[in-house]
Amino acid sequence: MATYYGQGYGEWDDPGAPGAGRRPHRLPVVLRAPFEGRSWGEFCYLLLSLPLGTLMFSYSVTMLSLGAGLLVTFLGIPVLAATLAGCRGFGALERARARGLLGLEVAEPEPLVVKRRGPMAWVGAMLRSGVSWRHMLYTVLQFPWAVFSFVVGVTFWTCGWGLLTYPLWFWVFPMYGGQGGIQLYGDGTHSVYLDNPFEITVTALVGLLITLATPWIVRGLTTVDRLLVQGLLGPSRLATRVVELESDRGVVVDTAAADLQRIERDLHDGAQARLVALAMDLGLAKEKLAQDPQAAARMVDEAHGEVKTALQELRDLARGIHPAVLTDRGLDAALSAVASRCTVPVRVEVDLPSRPAPAIEGIAYFTVSELLQNISKHSGAKSASVDVWRAEQRLLLQVADDGVGGADASSGSGLAGLAERLDAVDGVLVVDSPPGGPTRITAELPWRSS
Template identity: 45%
Template sequence: MNNVTSSARRRVLRTIVLRRGRVVLDALEHLVGGLGTAIPAFVVLVWLLLVAVLCAVGLGFLLAPALPRLVRAPAERERARLSRWGPEIIAMGAAPAGVRAALADPVVRRELRWLLVHGTLGLAVGVSGATLAVQAVQDITYPLWWRMLPRDNASPNLVFWHVHSDLDALAVACFGLVLAAVFVLIAPGLARVQALPGRRLLAPPPDADLSLQVARLSATRAAALDAHATELRRIERSLHDGTQNRLVAVTVLLGATRRALARDPAAAAPMLEQAQDAAETALAELRTVVRGILPPVLADRGLAAALAGLAADCGVPCRTDIDIPGRCAASVEATAYFVTAEALTNVSRHSGARSASLAVRLRGGLLSLRIEDDGVGGAAAGRGSGLAGIRGRIEAHDGRLAVTSPPGGPTVLEMELPCGS
C-alpha cells in the first residue's frame, strides 16, 4: 500500500513539475517574442523623435509621409504575436496615407501610445527577463568552466565576490539557483506585463466588431460547407468501396445460382451460402455507415454515457471526469462524440502513451472537452493525426480547438463548442 501511495505521489509531483516547467518555458518564449517587436518599436520611436527634430529645419517634412507605415509595421507584428498566444487581434491593414489622416485615425493614435509604452517598458521587461534566464544558466554551470577564464576576470556578472577557488565557484552556482527560482516565480508575470499594452491598445475599435463578426460567420459557413462535403465524400467512399461491392457480389452469385439450378441443382447450395454471407456482410457494412452518420448510442444513452463508452474502449487506460447535466443539440453531441473518438484513436495508435484522461463539462451553454495523454507528443495537423478533420468539425459549429503537444509530451487537446438546445 505504501509503495502505491509513494508511486502516486511521484506521479503527481512529476505532473506538477512538468506543468510548471511548461509555463515557465512559455513565458520565456513570450518574453523573447516580445523583444522581437519591442526592438523595432524602439527603433521606430527613435526615428519619430529624429524626424520631429529635423522638422525644425525643414528636412523632417520630407520623411514624415513614411511615418504611418513605420508605426503600423511593428504594431501588426505585435497583433500577430499576441494572436498566436491568446484571443485573436485582427489586423488593421494598410495605414492611412498622409500624416494628417494618420493623426486623425484613432487606431493610429492608439498605436502611437503602444509604441511609446512597448518600445520602452516592453523592451526593458523583455531584456530583464531574458537576461535573468541567461544569467541563471550561466551561474549554475559556472563551476564547469570558470578555470578557462582569465584570473583577473573570473567573477561573473551580478556576483559581488571574487572567484579564486572551487568553493567560490560553487557559491556562484548556488546564486544561479536563486536566480533561476526568481525567474520561475516572476517570468509568467513579466510576460503578462509585456503583453498587456498590446492587448489594450492594439485591439480593434468597437465599430470593427460587426466586420469581425461577418468575417467569422463567413469562415464558419465555409468550414461547415467543407465539413459537410468531407462527410459526404466519406459516406460515398464507404458505400462505393464496401457495400456496393458486396451487393454486386451478391448479384453475381445469385445469377450463377440460377444458372446452376438449371444444369446442376446440387452445385447451387454452396453458391446460395456464399450469396447469403455476402449479403450479411453488406448489411453489416451498411449499418456501420449509418452509425457513422449519427451514432444510435447518443440517442439511446446520451452524450455522457457515449463518451464514457469511448473512454472504456480506448487502447490505453483512460480516466474520465464527465459532468453533462443536460442535453445539447444533436449535431453538437455528434461532433463531440466524433472528436473524442478520433482523439482517443490517435492516443491509442500514435502517442505511445501509458495513460490518458477525458474531462467534459457543460456550463453556461458551452460544452468544453479536454483530452490529455502522457505520450511522446509532437502531434500536428498534416501528419496523419486527424487533427485537420477534428478542427474542421469544430469550426463548423463556431467552436474553438487548442492543441498543445511539445516533443516529449504530454499532449493536451482542448475543445469548446457552443451548445444550443
C-alpha cells in the same frame, strides 16, 4: 485558427518562435530595456507622432471647415468626400508606421464599395463609409494625444540620459558657463550647484533611475496609440466577425463535402460492391439450382455470409454518419460505446446537467471518437481517459493518455482538421503533448441547449 500547442507556447525557447534557440538574457529586462530596439522604436514613434499629428489635424480641420462652409453650395459635398479620402490615405500611413516602429499588425479595413460608375457614385460611397469617418476621427483625436505623449516622452528620455551622463559633461559649466555645474537653486544672495563628486554621483544615479523607468513610460504612452490605431484604423468588429463567419462557413462546407465524398466512396467500394457480387452469386445459384442443388446451396451459404458482411459495413457507415445511441441516449452512452472499441482501456466520465444541442453533441462525439482513434493508432499508451463537463456557457471535453506524446496540430495532421472543425462553431482545441508524454487534449465548445 483557434488552436494552442503545448505549454509555454510563444516563449523564447519555442522552436517556432522568433529568436528560437537563443539563450535567455542574463540581464533583467528592467536593465536592458533602455537599450532594446523595441524601446527605441517606440520612442521614434512618439517623435514622429507630433509632426504627423500636426499635419493630419491641420488637414482634417481645415478641409472639414471648408467643406462644411461650402455646403450651402454643391461644392461642399465633393470637398467633404475628398477630405475623407485624404484621411484614409493618412490612415494607411499610420498603419504602416505602427507596423514598422511598434510591430503592430493591423489588417486593412474594408474597402470602399462603389456600386455604380461615375464621380458622384464615388462621392456618395465615400460619405456613407463608416471607415472613412473613423479615419477622420483618428486624425482629430490623435493630435492632442501626440502633443502630450511627445512632451512626456522627450522630457523623460532627455532628462534621464542627460543626468546619467552628467559626470562626462559637467566640466562644460565651469569652463564655458561661468558656474560650478547644474544650478539646483539660486536667488539674489546665494546659489546651489551640483559640482562636487558626491552631488555628481547622486545626479547620475537619479538619471539612471529615470532612464530605467523611461522605456516603460514610453511603452504605456504607445499603448494608447496602439488602441487608437486598432480601434479606428483597422476593420470594425462587425466586419471582422463577418470575415470569420465566411471563413467558418467555408470550412463547414468543405468538411461536409469531404464527408459526402467519404460516404460515397465507402458505399461504392464497400457495401455496393458486396451487393453487386451478392446479386451475381445468387444469379449463378439460381441457374445451378436445377442441375446441382448442392453447389447452389453452397453458393447461397456464401451469399448469406456476404449479406451479413454488407449489413455490418452499412451499420458501421451509419454509425460514422450519426450513431443511433447518441440520438437515443446522449453523450455518456455514445462515448462509452466508442471507448469500448479503443485498443487501450479508457475511463469515461460525463458530468452534464442536461443534453446540449444536437449539433454541438455531434461535434463533441466525433471529436472524442477521432482522438481515441489517434490513441489507438499512434500513442502507444497503456490507458486513457475521457472527461466531459460544462463550465458556464461552454462544453469542455478532455482526452488524456499516458503514451509517447509528441502530438502536433501544426503539421497538417488530423488534429489540424479537427481544430478547423471546432473553430467553425467558435470552439477551441488545446494540445498539450510534450515528447515522452503524457498527452492531454482539451476541446472547448459553446453550450447550446437542445
